[in-house]
Amino acid sequence: MAxxxxxxxxxxxxxxxxxxxxxxxxxxQKFAAQLKESYQREREPYVQWLADLQNxxxxxxxxxxxxxxx
Numbered sequence: 001m002a003x004x005x006x007x008x009x010x011x012x013x014x015x016x017x018x019x020x021x022x023x024x025x026x027x028x029q030k031f032a033a034q035l036k037e038s039y040q041r042e043r044e045p046y047v048q049w050l051a052d053l054q055n056x057x058x059x060x061x062x063x064x065x066x067x068x069x070x
Contacts, residue, residue: 003046004043004046004047004050007039007042007043008043011035011039014035015032015035018031018032018035023033060066
């Protein structure tokens with residue numbers, strides 16, 4: 001979770017720096033697209049890990065609930 005939070009903060013800071021940069025708009029847009037692609041590529045494994053963790057927790061809770069009933 002901390003790694004994902006760090007990634008989110010770094011992406012936000014990089015976006016703000018890019019927006020404040022006085023460079024040509026076309027270059028800013030190109031850099032913004034590259035930044036977003038990089039962010040999404042780095043973020044995906046964490047999102048997948050969290051989804052897997054949630055699925056496992058749901059399965060465990062489902063099994064736990066079943067045991068309580070019987």
